[in-house]
Amino acid sequence: MVRNKNAKRIHEIAPFDPENPTVVPAEGQWKRLARYIETIDDETDEDTDDTGYYDGDGSPEETVLSVVGGYSFEGIYDPDDEAQAMIAGMKYKTGDGRRLWHRVTESNGKKKYTQVANVSEIKAGAGDATAYEEFGCTIKWIKLPLVEGISK
Numbered sequence: 001m002v003r004n005k006n007a008k009r010i011h012e013i014a015p016f017d018p019e020n021p022t023v024v025p026a027e028g029q030w031k032r033l034a035r036y037i038e039t040i041d042d043e044t045d046e047d048t049d050d051t052g053y054y055d056g057d058g059s060p061e062e063t064v065l066s067v068v069g070g071y072s073f074e075g076i077y078d079p080d081d082e083a084q085a086m087i088a089g090m091k092y093k094t095g096d097g098r099r100l101w102h103r104v105t106e107s108n109g110k111k112k113y114t115q116v117a118n119v120s121e122i123k124a125g126a127g128d129a130t131a132y133e134e135f136g137c138t139i140k141w142i143k144l145p146l147v148e149g150i151s152k
Contacts, residue, residue, distance in 0.1 A: 004107035011040065011071065013083055013139070016099040016116055024114060025101055031083040036076035036135065043070040043138055070117070070140030071104075077125050077135035087137050088124035102139050113145035 011033045014025035045068045050060035078084055090098050102117040123136035 002108070006040065006107065007034075008107035008109075009040075010034075010103075010105040011073075011139075012103045012105075013086060014101040014103070015086070016096065016101055018096040018099070021116065030101075030103060031086060033073060033083040033087075035081040035084065036078050037073050038076070039074045041072045041074075043072045043140065044068065045070070045140075067144065068140055069113070069115075069145060070138060071102075072121070072136070072138040074134070074136045077123075077133040079124070084124065084135055087119055087122060088135075090119050091122045091124060099142070100139075102141060104145075110149065112148045114148065115141040115143055115145040117141045 012030040013033055014029040014031065017023065046064050047066045049063050049065055051063070052058050052060045077088075079088065086100065090100075098119050099116055100119060101114065103112055103114040105112045117139045119137050119139050121136065121138045123134050125133040125135075127134040
């Protein structure tokens, strides 16, 4: 059985251009969101509906109506890290100013998931006086991500 460490999963971000919302950024524009990041949690939201039908036994059936994929990041703030600086620069923005591209490569390297995302809950410099500055944010795709298989 193969077990992969979470640190092998790659999270990258790139700028979003509202004038060209469907143009995926070039390879050189992607910045890895990893430096001093200690924890990444899955923040995927699912909207469901429970309905029972007369052709069944009356028990409700759960149906998933929508899925919004996302992740939350926690760690230490490094204002010189390009990915963290990109997110920190969005802290006081709204609308398209909070959008970027988010790409996730599986820990086994076999698939990449890419889509425009919103950034929320930005922390860039917070915490106890005796601690290092905290960094954190939540990134959620605005649509289902595009899935790309990678040949290995």
